[in-house]
Amino acid sequence: MNTWMTTPELVERVENSELVYMLDRMKAIQERENNPMGIALQRFGSALALASRQMPWPQFNTVKGFGSAGAAQLDEVLKWYKEQGGSPQFEIVPSRTDGETLLALAKQGFYQSGFHANMAGSIAEQADVKLEQRQTGIVVRRLSENEIDLYAELHAFGSGLPIAGKNHIADNNRMLFSREGWQFYAAELDHVAVGVGVMHIHEHTASLTFAATLPEYRQRGVQAALIASRLRAAAQAGCSLIVGQAAYCSSSHRNMERAGMSLCYTRGTWSRLPFS
Incomplete structure (x- = not known):
């Protein structure tokens, strides 16, 4: 593996790789006859909202690519999820958000509930x-x-x-x-x-x-x-690039490091407060 440096362009590429494969996966499930998992997909600027009526787990009901323009879009995003009958989690990439967006999430009853390691390496x-x-x-x-x-x-x-x-x-x-x-x-x-x-x-x-x-x-x-x-x-x-995601400091994280991959960023997960 080659040595590489974290840049805004690299972060965007790593984030986009996860968005692309998850979108393709959800589209494939949606294309099953009669859409039995109740998949719905919606773009909000650069953000992608994923929802499933039959799979309530967070990874299938999440907003990816929610960046610095998120505060202005948040009401619209939450309205769309309400129409789908669910509530999302938001995945936040450190260099692609701002305090205004995080404050908007907090005001709507969301909090940072976890961290996730996004790994990368050049081949x-x-x-x-x-x-x-x-x-x-x-x-x-x-x-x-x-x-x-x-x-x-x-x-x-x-x-x-x-x-x-x-x-x-x-x-x-x-x-x-x-x-x-x-x-x-x-x-x-x-x-x-x-x-x-x-x-x-x-x-x-x-x-x-x-x-x-x-x-x-x-x-x-x-x-x-x-x-x-x-x-x-x-x-x-x-x-030219290999990327992966893992729970921070998990065995998967360490296995990727042994393979020559390095931490690109630690993604934040924002979930709705259980009593909100």
């Missing part, structure tokens, strides 16, 4: 992406569309979701296998699939969008192998 020439692994014998391969059930099962068990939700995971990801830019991977240990990773490529930027390992196989280098394989694939695809 060296095609390369020879090297990443130390704590255990040999891990094989990473691309998944095909007919392995969606395997992916859904590993996604559920690896992220702590009930297996009863496996079919929903499969339905919401099936169309991404054939959608441009998406790549799904499985990590195998002794011929047993123990982890999964997903990558989205857009305009020479590769985003590490999801990863999970079965609990009993953690701390054995599975995620390191998945990151290394996706980095190699990104280099082969001609990407």
